[in-house]
Amino acid sequence: MMRTLLALLLVLLLGSVARAERLIVSVSNHRVTVTPNYSGEELVLFGSVEKDATTPADRTAYDLVVTVMGPRADMVTRRKERTFGIWINTDYRQFLQVPSYLALFANRPFDAITSPEIARRQQIGLNNVRLTQRVSGDFADVVPNDAFRSAFIRLRTQRGLYREDPSAVTFLTPTLFRTGIPLPAEVPIGTYEVEIKLFANGALVTKTETAFEIVKVGFEQFVATTARQNGFVYGLATVAMALMTGWMASIVFRKD
């Protein structure tokens, strides 16, 4: 017991000593608004690596991995199979609390930045991100080449909601960096977490977090919330609208 405590203390101490760099980051916009004519946009994340006196002098080359995660949701992936000559949804897997948007950016290929072992532990690359599935009562992530998992990632990628780009982060100077965060037109609404991890010589040096928010505003937002919260009033309004349009048409086009 005592020995484990000591060991823990040692790790903590060493950790704080080794953390000789500090990351300072900011996104270009902390509140993205989705308006009726929203067709996607790109945020910019920029920041710098601050060194202090304890930074080893030989440490000059840094690697950076940026993870952007949208609001989490449960999703179902279904597979079609040919039954009686037609294609029917048969098998399915439920993905629990997975990010609705997921982007991984780096300044060079993930496998060049760090070892496969660390990459898996730090969830670097779409293959290493944890996507919990419910497999007949059990909750677990599966091997990266699982059919449902890879189909899930492929479909999300096609819609621009999942992406990885190992060349998106650019170092403007050895310590100053920037990266773009593309947000497609059908981007989910909610809070987005951004995690920035700094690597040097294959080891994780430090990490920091920031966040931004995507909100629907104006008429958009009003319609969407009313539909969800006041279904009855919304239905009545739609019905009234239909009747008005029909009535107007019969007046306008009346043949007299």
Next chain:
Amino acid sequence: MQLYLPIADLPVNVFLVLAMGAAVGFVSGMFGIGGGFLMTPLLIFIGITPAVAVASVASHIAASSFSGALTYWRRRAIDPALASVLLSGGVTGTALGVWTFTQLRALGQLDLMIALSYVVLLTTVGSLMFSEGLRALMRTRRGAVPPRRTHNWIHGLPLKMRFKRSKIYLSVIPVLIVGTVIGFIGAIMGIGGGFILVPIMIYLLRVPTSTVIGTSMVLTLVTMLVATMLHAVTNHLVDAVLALILMVGGVTGAQFGARAGQKIRGEQLRLLLGLLILSVGVRFAIELVIQPADLFTIRELGVGT
């Protein structure tokens, strides 16, 4: 011009949707039908999920059938008694349909059911209408007189009622059943059902042509209004913005369609409509049989907003 649809959750081109509404409206005005069976597939085709398409088209059909019904009302071409009997069946059918819709959606088989119902219904109705139109056309070519209408087994059923404006004496049982069936399939498939209802009323119930279209429009109007309400309350899937664009395009197109329709002869019209319905059905059938480009689909179970 791009516009973001709040419920469908995707941006669409306003002019594209407006043009689709107008084109379907033209066809519906020409044949005197609601046009839902064309509109819903078109919406699915541009990327709107079948569930949202079905729910939103309901309000679009309500608008176009209301404008039609008003016109027929002024011409006294609606049988109020017949309409109310049809309606009591229709409302029950719609409620059952929306309930089934919700159940199927939870099971993940809604898209399949929508597609299957389209195949079965449209190919059947389409081929019947097409062959009937073809026969009628041959008859007029040969100059033969159409066969005399005879009473069938339906007219032997009990609970008879006199429908004054249509000048028919008919049991309420088949009328109620027809109303229920149309309401049910309408809610599931996002169609008004006019293209099935009109032939049924003419051939099976022997309703005279003077009141048939107006009365069927009243049924379509009310079932679609009920469907809109129920879809809005239970599934929150009605996209009012989408519906409004469709309505405006639809009612405008319908006026021009109605004028074009008057220039074409009845048999040719039926032949064309049969062909149109048949081709939509066949298109759905092909989609079910050939291997889809992607075997996997994702559905989100509510994003935490």
